Amino acid sequence: MSDSQTQTLRVDGMTCASCTGRVERLLAREEGVTGVRANLMTGTVAVDGVAEPAKLAERIAAAGFSTPEDVTRLSISGMTCASCVGRVERVLAKLPGVVSASVNLADESATVRHLAVSGLPERMAEAVRKAGYDAQIATETSREDRAAQKEGEQAALLRSVLLAAALTLPVFVMEMGGHLYPPFHHWQHALFGQTFLWLVQFALTSVVLFGPGLRFFRAGVPALLHGAPDMNSLVVMGATAAWGYSTVATFVPELLPEGSRVVYFEAAAVIVTLILLGRWLEARAKGRTGAAIAKLVGLQPQTARIDRAGLVQEVPIAEVQPGDLLHLRPGERVAVDGMVVTGHSWLDESMITGEPVPVEKTEGAPLTAGTVNGSSALTYRAERVGSDTVLARIIRMVEDAQGAKLPIQAAVDRVTRVFVPAVMAVAALTFVAWMIWGPGLGQAVVAAVAVLIIACPCAMGLATPTSIMVGTGRGAEMGVLFRRGDALQALQGVEVVAFDKTGTLTEGRPELVALIATGDEAEALSFAAAAEAGSEHPIAHAILRAAEEKGLTLAPATGVSAIPGFGLEAQVAGRHVLLGAERLMTREGIALGDLPARAEAEAAKGRTPLYLAADGQALALLIVADRVKPTTRAALEALHALGVQTAMITGDARATAQSIAAELGIDHVEAEVLPDGKVAAIEALRQGGRKVAFVGDGINDAPALAAADVGLAIGTGTDVAVEAAEVVLMSGDLRGVVNAIHLSRKVLTNIRQNLFWAFAYNAALVPVAAGVLYPAFGLTLSPMLGAGAMALSSIFVLSNALRLKALRPALEAK
Known part of the structure; x- marks a missing residue:
């Protein structure tokens, strides 16, 4: 840093006055530091002087603290x-x-x-x-300002295009009309004379260059003077060379050889007009690439109806605070994340889950900002507002992914860093070659101008980011959020997708899937539910839900007592009820008949059998299982169709895991894995250099999500898992994994197409513009055609990227 100043750094880890003193003493020794003040309350340190922040951060790290x-x-x-x-x-x-x-x-x-x-x-x-x-x-507000600014820029570009076209058309007709229809040429010269025609062309072209085309000079000349020429510099040099040569031929022709006294005003004017047209078309297409963000932002209501002291008033969304009570009318969008206080309604949450089926909301149910209320009014309490809402987080994720650079971009960056200087060198060599071996000065200028114009690297710069923007935006619409842009490239090379079982392949909560009764089923279920009514165990909840769904009335249970390792006993409707494992029934000497054979078959499928008895008589066998999600099998089959192998990593017993894997067609099983062993399981799947993706939803999945080549978190899972992953599947539907890989492959294919076009275009047309075909075929490339081709190359790249907006999911929600 050149000037002495005060800079404030955040410091993590300071807990006492001793810490602040240590930080101050260490930083004071750094060269260029004239004063240090550490603040324990704010967790910051203010440093006077000219020391570089990176050096200060190193000192802080050496002291055992960190600078975020x-x-x-x-x-x-x-x-x-x-x-x-x-x-x-x-x-x-x-x-x-x-x-x-x-x-x-x-x-x-x-x-x-x-x-x-x-x-x-x-x-x-x-x-x-x-x-x-x-x-x-x-910022949040600057996003809206920027959108308005872009609309203004598009309007200004359109005005410039129309003005430039209106001025260029007469110049083009005057000069090129005579070439296309010789009698027109003779008529013009007989009526006006060559000098007058050239003066008119000079006047009109000058207005084009220094009116609508002034934007190129404002950007290109400073870049050229700073030794960092860009596309604007190439346009300025090309158009100015054509205009300058023609101006000399018009006003001081004696400076030029006799055969070289011709004008190229039409080339200069058409170059500027066509490139302005290309810029306007680019601006319009760029606006469409950001449509996904605009759509997401549009889901956020601008106002909310708040209940304050019994009075409902509409206020700007920025004024909503956590704890506020809000009113939601039928058909309205939820303003902020919250929880239902009163009311009963059905909400469309397809923007989050991708599922078209409305979701029931009653007291205590969570609400997500941007979702649409159905036909009934609700009141809800605000919990997360502003940038903390799920919708705001989604927007940030999409923006971060769209702003990322993929590894494939690195090679492009290396080429473009030297591209413009190289083009200028080629243009200079072209001019020299035409002066030595060509017909004259005029043709040398035209060839050099054509090289400068046709080689503008617009398409190279747009090839990758436009595809990323459209692809990640389309992914957001499909419920697939890329938290990191490089995951978009990594995912297309994945060879194995490993899944956590509970909550990922399965629903994550046990359900009563079968009840085999020796007598009345309803009576057996009511006894079991009554005995479990006071339990918090997930299996108890499964039995109670089954009883509730059948509308059973439960008798009160008394004397409920857990029998560790066996089950429980209780008194229900005057009967002594036992519920538990087979060993409980054996201990009590209860005959089970053929129920154990069925229980053994169900256990082999990974399900949990429970026996129910009353007064020494077996009443039923209850089968509890964590159901496989309805879409899991279809998702796994689709992955196999994409050539991707599947794996399951679970802590379940090997026999149970193998049974589920066989049922679903999973290729590899890593069973009996402890929570801290999932990373090792990922490494085992990596053997042979295979790229592995991991899909999980729980806190214990976070290390594996971070260790995999690509981590995909179920969006309905824990925040820890979401933060550890590169890709978030907004719903718990595993079809999102298939769609993410499908999208990744299509985006990378699109990027390769764009890069091929961008480089092939320059590789093919720059030599033609330089004149390599002239000796053999007499062919050259007009600067006007070069300007048109350059504009078309950018439009092609943008149009090709926009095709991704129509990409259909590999597996659609039914």
């Missing part, structure tokens, strides 16, 4: 190509305290990971502005 990192998003306008992206990234990366910077051309943003230093985000925005681009820190 922040992520800041910047909205940046004025970037036009891959060279702009590289320039902004380099400017940001040079700032002290910045760890990494990733710039996205498609959504015109930068994601910067940096030390938590006060004022650093503002300095980042200022550094980008000094580099020649407009930048601001992205």
Whole structure:
């Protein structure tokens, strides 16, 4: 840092005055530090001087504390190509305290990971502005401002296109009309004279260049002067070369050889007009790539109806606080995350779960912001508001994924870093070659201009981010959220998908799946439910739910006593009831008949058998099981169809696990795995260099989710699991795993198509523009055609990426 200043860093781990003193003493020794003040209450340290934040962070780490990192998003306008992206990234990366910077051309943003230093985000925005681009820190409100700004930019571009086209058309007709229809050429010259026609072309072209085309000069000239030329620089050099040569031919023709006194005003005007047209079409297409974010933001209501002191009033959503009581009318969207206080209704939660079936909501049920109420009114209490709501978190996840750079982009970045200087060198060599071996100065200028114009690296810069934006947005609509963009590339190479069992492959709660009674089924179920009525065990809940579904009335149970390792006993309706394992019945000498054979068969399927007896007589065999989710089998079959192997990692006994695996067609089983052994199980599946994805939902799944090549968390699971994963499946439906892999493969295919076009276009047309076909075939490439081809290349890339918006899920919800 050049100027002395005070910078404040957050410090984690300070717990007492001794800690603050230690931090102060260590930092005071750092070169450039003139003063240090640690604050235990705020967990910060203020440092005076010119020391770099990274050095201060190293000192703090050496003391046993840590400096947390922040992520800041910047909205940046004025970037036009891959060279702009590289320039902004380099400017940001040079700032002290910045760890990494990733710039996205498609959504015109930068994601910067940096030390938590006060004022650093503002300095980042200022550094980008000094580099020649407009930048601001992205916030919830700036997102709306940015959307309005983009609409204004599109409107301004359209006006520029229309004005440039209106001025260019006469120039084009005057110059090219005579080539297409010779009598028109003779008529013009006889009526107006060549000098007058050239003066008109000069006037109109000058207005085009320095009116609508002035935007290229404002960005391109400073970039050129700073030694970092970009697309604007190429346009400026190409158009100015054509205009300048023609101006000399018009006003001081004696400076040019006799045979070279021709004008190319139409080339300069058409170049600017076509590139402006391409910019406008790009801006429109970019707007469509961000449609998913706009749709998600649109789900958030702008106001809420709050009950304050018995008076219901409508207030802006920003004024809602946790604990507020809100009213929800039929058909309205839920304003914030909360819990139902009164009322009964059905809500459309398809934006979260992807399931079209409405969900019942009664007192105590959770509500999610953005979901739609049905036909009945509700009151609910706000729990999470603003950026803490599920909807806000979804929007952040999608934005983070859209702003990410995939590993495949690294090679593109290396090429584009040197691309524009290389193009300028090729243009210079082209000019020299045409001057030596060509017909004259005029053709040398035209060939060099064609090289400059056709090689603008717009398509290269747009090839990857546009596909990521559209693909991750489409994923969000399908209920698949990519928390990290690089997971999008990693997922398409996965060869094995491993699943946790409970809550992932299964429903996660036991259910009574069968009751084999020796007499009256209803009587047997009512006895069992009455005995279990006071228990909190999941199996007890399963029996009680079954009784409730059948509408049974339960007699009160007395003398309920648990028998550890065996079951329980109770008095129900004057009868002595026993409920438990077979060993309980054996101990009590109760004859079971043929029930044990059925129990053994059910146990082999991974189900839990329980016996019920009353007054020494066997009444029933109850079969309790954690049901496999209805869509699990279809999802696993679809994964096999994609060429992906499946595995199950569970703590269940091997026989039970093998039984479930056989039922579902799972390829590999890792059974009897302790919670801390799931990572080792992942490593075992990795043998042979295979890429492994893991799908889980519980706290104990978090290490495995983090250890796998790609972790997919069930969105209905714990927050810990969601935070550890790279991909979140918003519903508990495993069809989301299939759709995530399907989407990943389609996006990567789309990216490869875009990159092939972007590079192939330049590889094919730059040599043609330089004139390699002229000696053999007499063919050259007009700068006007070059400008059109350059604009079309960007439009092709954007249009190809937008095809992903129509991508259908591999497995759709029924």
